[in-house]
Amino acid sequence: MTSIPQRDAYDVVVIGAGPAGLAAAALTAGAGLATLLVDENMGPGGQVWRAITTTPVKEKRLLGDDYWAGQRLVDDVRASGAEILQRATVWSLDRTLEVGLSIDGGARLVRAKRIILATGALERPFPIPGWTLPGVMTAGAAQTMLKSSGLLPQGRVVVAGQGPLLWLLSAQILRMGGMIDLVLDTADRRNRLRALPHLPPFLTSPYFFKGLAMMREVRARTQVVGGVTSLAARGSGRVEALAYEAGGRRSEIPVDVLLLHQGVVPNVNLAMAAGVRHRWDDVQLCWVPELDERGESSVAGIHVAGDGAGIGGASVAVHRGRIAARAVIEALKPEAGLALADHATLASELARAERGRAFLDVLFQPARQFRIPADETVVCRCEEVTARDIRESVALGATGPNQLKAYRRTGMGPCQGRLCGLTVTELMAEARGRTPAEIGYYRLRAPVKPITLAELASLPKGEDATKAVVRG
Amino acid sequence: MTRADAIIIGGGIHGCSTAVHLCLKGLRPVLVEKDYAGRHASGVNAGGVRQLARHTAEIPLSIRSMGLWERIADIVDDDCEFESHGQVLVAETGEELAACRARVAELEALGFSHEELIDAAELRRLVPAVSDSCPGGIVSRRDGAASPARTTTAFRRKAGHLGAIVREGMGATGIRRQDGLWRVDVGSERFEAPILVNAAGAWGGDIAAGLGEPVPVETVAPMLMITSRVPPFIAPVVILRGRKLSFKQFGNGTVLIGGGHLATPCRDTGETILDWRKLQESARTVFELFPVMRGATIVRAWAGIEARTGDDLPVLGPSAVHEGLYHQFGFSLHGFQLGPGAGAVMAELIVDGSTATPIDGLGIGRFARPSPPPAPRGQP
Numbered sequence: 001m002t003s004i005p006q007r008d009a010y011d012v013v014v015i016g017a018g019p020a021g022l023a024a025a026a027l028t029a030g031a032g033l034a035t036l037l038v039d040e041n042m043g044p045g046g047q048v049w050r051a052i053t054t055t056p057v058k059e060k061r062l063l064g065d066d067y068w069a070g071q072r073l074v075d076d077v078r079a080s081g082a083e084i085l086q087r088a089t090v091w092s093l094d095r096t097l098e099v100g101l102s103i104d105g106g107a108r109l110v111r112a113k114r115i116i117l118a119t120g121a122l123e124r125p126f127p128i129p130g131w132t133l134p135g136v137m138t139a140g141a142a143q144t145m146l147k148s149s150g151l152l153p154q155g156r157v158v159v160a161g162q163g164p165l166l167w168l169l170s171a172q173i174l175r176m177g178g179m180i181d182l183v184l185d186t187a188d189r190r191n192r193l194r195a196l197p198h199l200p201p202f203l204t205s206p207y208f209f210k211g212l213a214m215m216r217e218v219r220a221r222t223q224v225v226g227g228v229t230s231l232a233a234r235g236s237g238r239v240e241a242l243a244y245e246a247g248g249r250r251s252e253i254p255v256d257v258l259l260l261h262q263g264v265v266p267n268v269n270l271a272m273a274a275g276v277r278h279r280w281d282d283v284q285l286c287w288v289p290e291l292d293e294r295g296e297s298s299v300a301g302i303h304v305a306g307d308g309a310g311i312g313g314a315s316v317a318v319h320r321g322r323i324a325a326r327a328v329i330e331a332l333k334p335e336a337g338l339a340l341a342d343h344a345t346l347a348s349e350l351a352r353a354e355r356g357r358a359f360l361d362v363l364f365q366p367a368r369q370f371r372i373p374a375d376e377t378v379v380c381r382c383e384e385v386t387a388r389d390i391r392e393s394v395a396l397g398a399t400g401p402n403q404l405k406a407y408r409r410t411g412m413g414p415c416q417g418r419l420c421g422l423t424v425t426e427l428m429a430e431a432r433g434r435t436p437a438e439i440g441y442y443r444l445r446a447p448v449k450p451i452t453l454a455e456l457a458s459l460p461k462g463e464d465a466t467k468a469v470v471r472g
Numbered sequence: 473m474t475r476a477d478a479i480i481i482g483g484g485i486h487g488c489s490t491a492v493h494l495c496l497k498g499l500r501p502v503l504v505e506k507d508y509a510g511r512h513a514s515g516v517n518a519g520g521v522r523q524l525a526r527h528t529a530e531i532p533l534s535i536r537s538m539g540l541w542e543r544i545a546d547i548v549d550d551d552c553e554f555e556s557h558g559q560v561l562v563a564e565t566g567e568e569l570a571a572c573r574a575r576v577a578e579l580e581a582l583g584f585s586h587e588e589l590i591d592a593a594e595l596r597r598l599v600p601a602v603s604d605s606c607p608g609g610i611v612s613r614r615d616g617a618a619s620p621a622r623t624t625t626a627f628r629r630k631a632g633h634l635g636a637i638v639r640e641g642m643g644a645t646g647i648r649r650q651d652g653l654w655r656v657d658v659g660s661e662r663f664e665a666p667i668l669v670n671a672a673g674a675w676g677g678d679i680a681a682g683l684g685e686p687v688p689v690e691t692v693a694p695m696l697m698i699t700s701r702v703p704p705f706i707a708p709v710v711i712l713r714g715r716k717l718s719f720k721q722f723g724n725g726t727v728l729i730g731g732g733h734l735a736t737p738c739r740d741t742g743e744t745i746l747d748w749r750k751l752q753e754s755a756r757t758v759f760e761l762f763p764v765m766r767g768a769t770i771v772r773a774w775a776g777i778e779a780r781t782g783d784d785l786p787v788l789g790p791s792a793v794h795e796g797l798y799h800q801f802g803f804s805l806h807g808f809q810l811g812p813g814a815g816a817v818m819a820e821l822i823v824d825g826s827t828a829t830p831i832d833g834l835g836i837g838r839f840a841r842p843s844p845p846p847a848p849r850g851q852p
């Protein structure tokens with residue numbers, strides 16, 4: 001592992017060291033391409049295998065077999081000759097394939113002939129009344145604490161929402177001796193019928209048994225209430241209570257920690273800022289990059305793999321990473337491509353890994369009221385803009401997320417729309433009677449992660465600093 | 473075919489302002505914008521409402537516009553977040569101050585009094601954060617800033633309320649003169665009118681050239697960046713005379729850093745490619761000059777596409793060739809402040825045939841005159 005990039009230019013820069021990025025970098029570096037793998041975390045692994053090399057949780061059973069499966073990929077990439085840069089935040093990528101990154105308080109620009117974006121997923125915003133109160137956090141954030149420092153949520157803990165990660169996290173907390181007072185399942189029961197046509201492949205996929213076992217494990221050890229149709233966190237200064245409705249009955253319970261989660265969506269900020277074209281996915285209800293069958297985007301030379309290309313989970317991510325890597329190797333060093341499995345083989349492996357996904361996608365479509373909140377609910381946390389503010393702006397003439405900026409500062413805060421973007425698109429689409437695809441998304445700009453003025457000021461003047469910027 | 477009194481191409485601040493002012497004079501224009509109003513320069517600029525440091529040829533227009541800014545809410549029913557804390561040009565050396573002194577004297581000789589020479593003490597009073605070594609500068613006290621997206625949107629909305637036909641999301645194509653009328657196609661619609669206003673910003677040069685009136689104009693994309701919130705430390709807009717830096721802190725504490733470093737524009741897609749090495753220069757200057765900014769983060773950087781003419785002055789006024797054609801483009805990085813005034817002047821030219829605001833140096837005819845070619849300019 002290095003602490004600053006060793007070169008100014010690489011054959012391939014792989015962004016993100018989760019399953020897709022690890023798999024891709026191991027192949028490109030193994031093929032002899034100068035490969036830089038950058039990731040903002042302390043160590044490789046991404047979200048699924050977070051802290052895999054350093055976690056204090058050593059008892060394997062606690063985090064599950066899937067977690068430890070990441071070790072082999074980490075070993076492969078370390079042996080491959082790829083340059084690995086951890087704690088490096090990529091804040092810029094453009095269509096000339098210049099990457100801006102920060103490491104150790106300094107900024108650097110590096111060039112690549114090809115980019116593999118493997119920036120993974122983000123948790124879908126879950127805007128309920130009170131979701132901004134201290135004590136309310138996402139299940140993903142709780143999982144990060146669990147994996148990297150073995151920290152468990154303390155006090156009266158309620159987990160609310162839906163999706164595979166919700167059950168996985170609950171199981172992990174319980175296995176480690178943590179307490180969960182209540183799990184509130186918001187999965188929309190009407191989805192079961194809609195998902196039915198996709199059931200057969202799901203039944204023979206690994207998801208089926210794993211999922212079932214995990215849900216059973218959680219149900220055996222804590223109370224689970226299903227069919228939850230509304231949620232509201234209350235408290236002054238921090239969360240104190242959670243009101244919910246299930247099966248037409250309203251209840252309110254005291255809470256100290258509320259963990260929210262309703263699935264993940266592709267983290268598209270960097271790809272969008274680079275100018276990659278995206279489309280709205282009507283099933284996953286999110287933006288996904290438009291890609292060809294080799295993972296190449298609308299911007300020549302930028303490939304996207306892993307959950308950033310559409311939610312598929314860890315093993316799908318690995319396969320997509322390999323497909324993108326193969327395409328890159330074929331383009332830059334065709335003779336090395338000959339030694340690899342051919343594209344058709346990789347594609348059929350991917351199809352196998354994707355089996356069962358369609359069922360999950362429909363089953364776990366979050367209900368409307370948890371995506372498009374009522375008027376009082378805050379949508380944009382950075383600028384404290386409510387759903388009502390947005391509906392009123394639409395009534396005044398705002399037609400999309402970018403036009404909204406003339407009325408409200410939505411999306412102009414430091415989160416760059418990560419916490420509100422999908423909500424704003426769907427909310428405006430509903431208010432205007434249009435599709436999300438017609439409404440569009442924020443035009444994202446670098447830096448996609450804030451960098452300090454000091455970091456930017458420290459950017460070394462390259463030898464071409466004074467030359468024209470028009471290239472490629 | 474829909475008949476209107478005028479066709480305005482371009483929904484930037486200029487096209488929208490002209491639409492509003494034509495409506496106020498009783499005309500019914502159609503305003504055509506290929507993206508959405510304020511998508512380009514007018515919605516993403518620095519929002520500087522500045523008379524300071526302008527070329528003398530556009531000062532009367534700028535002063536006219538300033539009067540409109542000061543009652544902007546009466547015109548467009550929105551305050552546009554306009555605020556007037558002055559704009560200050562900082563001299564960092566004695567030499568720069570001498571240039572400032574000469575400038576103010578030149579303006580006074582021409583009868584303009586909006587720029588005032590200030591000494592070190594007054595500079596420190598206005599901008600306490602500036603280094604002790606700066607000997608003075610120039611202030612234009614009525615200047616200020618406004619929200620560009622909000623302003624352009626407010627003009628567009630007002631135009632609609634006053635009866636203008638507004639078409640967004642589709643460009644005007646097939647621009648032609650037939651049977652004594654201007655005709656354009658907008659998607660499947662056709663419009664005709666006796667008057668055509670070319671307010672197409674960075675695309676205005678193409679339209680003029682297409683109609684046989686080429687002007688020396690290039691497409692440029694100045695960059696801006698905005699920081700996280702820092703404690704209030706600066707009220708006026710600050711421009712450094714000797715370096716490419718301008719600086720503005722908003723009420724919420726965020727700071728806008730600009731100064732004219734250029735990105736690479738892609739006019740076809742509307743995209744821009746930022747030049748981080750140039751933004752680094754701006755960051756470094758700010759880092760050196762304003763220690764309070766050192767811990768701030770850059771939240772966003774962007775660029776806007778704009779037309780810059782060979783002499784850095786806009787093309788404003790009637791065509792030199794065609795009847796009923798008016799040009800209003802090429803604002804060369806400083807056209808936001810001019811928007812309200814230019815729309816009013818344009819409406820006067822179109823409806824009354826003349827205006828009391830001197831715009832002599834701005835006509836398109838100046839490029840037709842045989843004159844030495846403009847000095848070559850470095851590409852971004």
Ligand SMILES: Cc1cc2nc3c(=O)[nH]c(=O)nc-3n(C[C@H](O)[C@H](O)[C@H](O)COP(=O)(O)OP(=O)(O)OC[C@H]3O[C@@H](n4cnc5c(N)ncnc54)[C@H](O)[C@@H]3O)c2cc1C
Pocket residue numbers: 481482483484485486487504505506507508509510511512513514515516517518519520521522642643644645671672673674675676693694695696730775776777778800801802803804805806807808809810
């Ligand atoms: C980063 C930046 C900072 C700036 N800062 C300041 C400042 O602080 N103060 C200041 O006074 N000025 C500033 N400016 C300059 C100012 O923004 C511009 O001069 C001004 O906005 C120009 O307005 P416009 O209406 O001519 O152009 P635009 O806003 O570009 O509008 C022209 C419109 O025409 C449309 N169009 C083009 N062709 C067609 C067609 N065929 N059919 C339909 N529509 C078409 C385009 O889509 C565009 O929306 C800045 C500019 C930039 C880029």
